Structure formats: C-alpha cells, structure tokens
C-alpha cells in the first residue's frame with residue numbers, strides 16, 4: 068500500500084513554478100510546472116528518498132491538480148508520474164490535455 072497517514076501540507080510556490088509538499092515544515096518533495104497560456108504543463112515530480120513509499124506523491128499531485136482546477140486552468144501531464152496518477156483519477160479527464168510534440172518542443176525551450 069502506498070497510502071499512509073503521514074501529515075503533510077501542499078503549497079503552490081509561484082516564484083519557483085512548483086508545488087511543494089512539507090512534512091513538519093520541511094520540504095520533502097515537489098511537482099514542477101510551466102504555464103502555457105491556460106495550460107499548466109507538469110514535467111517533473113520527486114519525493115525525497117527518505118520519504119518514499121509513504122503516499123506523499125499522490126497527496127502532492129492530488130492537491131496540485133485540485134488547485135489547477137480551482138484556477139480554471141488545464142493539465143498537461145508530461146511528467147510520467149502525473150500521467151500515471153491521471154490514469155487512476157478520471158475526475159480530471161475533463162481538464163486534461165494530451166502531450167503533443169509542440170508542447171514538448173516549447174517545454175524544452177523553457178527549460179533550456
């Protein structure tokens with residue numbers, strides 16, 4: 068089971084263009100994005116090894132995607148973990164866009 072009761076807080080950090088997950092005030096993971104118009108393109112998710120397997124990644128991604136919806140934006144899941152999460156959470160299907168070659172090219176230019 069990957070779900071657990073680890074108490075965590077998820078915050079959007081606009082200056083870094085990522086959502087962070089904090090445990091006892093310490094950042095232990097993040098999911099990073101760039102915005103392309105009204106699309107939030109997620110490209111990388113990570114959880115510190117010491118906190119792996121505690122269900123933190125799904126908490127982080129769930130709250131990040133809830134925030135995308137609340138912001139009236141759409142999701143583009145370049146990050147394989149976010150893509151996997153979305154396969155199990157069809158409640159986001161209506162606001163999810165496919166990853167296209169154009170988006171990948173744009174992302175590459177953004178990330179240098």
Ligand SMILES: CC(C)(COP(=O)(O)OP(=O)(O)OC[C@H]1O[C@@H](n2cnc3c(N)ncnc32)[C@H](O)[C@@H]1OP(=O)(O)O)[C@@H](O)C(=O)NCCC(=O)NCCS
Nearest residue numbers: 069111112113114119120121122123124125146147148151
């Ligand atoms: C992927 C990662 C964020 C998961 O964090 P976590 O809190 O340990 O997540 P959980 O233990 O709840 O879930 C692990 C799940 O992640 C999946 N996973 C691990 N690496 C993955 C990857 N590269 N792409 C997609 N899914 C991945 C596992 O298969 C597992 O799936 P399951 O729930 O079907 O068994 C973490 O392992 C990590 O930081 N990995 C290194 C960076 C990375 O590969 N990020 C993903 C691509 S950007």
